[in-house]
Amino acid sequence: MNLSLAVIGVSGVGKTLFCINFAEYLGACSLSYTEAGGGRRGRGLLSTAGARRLMVGRGRCASGAVRTFTVHRLIKPYRRLALIDTAALQQAEPLPRRERSRLRLTLQALERADFILMLLDLSCSDPAVREFSDRAGRYLADYCRRQGKIFFVAGNKADLLIKTPGKERFFAAGMDLPAISALTRAGFALLKEALLGASPAAASSSYKMVDQGHGDNSGEEGEEDIFRL
Numbered sequence: 001m002n003l004s005l006a007v008i009g010v011s012g013v014g015k016t017l018f019c020i021n022f023a024e025y026l027g028a029c030s031l032s033y034t035e036a037g038g039g040r041r042g043r044g045l046l047s048t049a050g051a052r053r054l055m056v057g058r059g060r061c062a063s064g065a066v067r068t069f070t071v072h073r074l075i076k077p078y079r080r081l082a083l084i085d086t087a088a089l090q091q092a093e094p095l096p097r098r099e100r101s102r103l104r105l106t107l108q109a110l111e112r113a114d115f116i117l118m119l120l121d122l123s124c125s126d127p128a129v130r131e132f133s134d135r136a137g138r139y140l141a142d143y144c145r146r147q148g149k150i151f152f153v154a155g156n157k158a159d160l161l162i163k164t165p166g167k168e169r170f171f172a173a174g175m176d177l178p179a180i181s182a183l184t185r186a187g188f189a190l191l192k193e194a195l196l197g198a199s200p201a202a203a204s205s206s207y208k209m210v211d212q213g214h215g216d217n218s219g220e221e222g223e224e225d226i227f228r229l
Contacts (some may be wrong), residue, residue, distance in 0.1 A: 004082040006113035010133060011088035011156045012121045014156045017056045018182035019083040023071045024048040035067040037105045064102040084109045087165055091132050115150040122155040150198045155179045156187055
């Protein structure tokens, strides 16, 4: 049995570093990968250290490529996990033609994924980015509900917070927001447990909305514009 996890979020949220370090956390020493978009298409095999050196860092997250990293020999009954590093979500409206092609690749990745993980930047203080991410999260929660997919939300870059991770509750898209760090790997154990213990049949309970006075706004006008070509 194989699993596929699509990781989605805005630019700079840490999707690529998460995919590489989570794969390493699961036991991968090397990664087979494929990539498409951003003017490139190909495949290869890299060590996890080599992948971090070539794919993570200033300027490297803006290629617009969708990469799929494959982890073999997972905990039974799973044989393989595909970590799909999607192109960054963009706030521009309307989207330029180049960004529409990248969004199309991301939508295709969401369609073939069993699970969708949205990463939010806990260190981000820009209200426009936070509002955009929240709208995107609500739309994705509704999309996963309708498609029978598992939806997770996690707050990345907990290592940049002044307060100790785990001492404060965060919320996004009407959901509890676990704090993780793709850099230090804090929170990876809980994420692994949630991922390997979940199943598509449990999708309806995996993203139960938390009542904060928002209600279920998944159909709010304008939310679908984020994912409209």
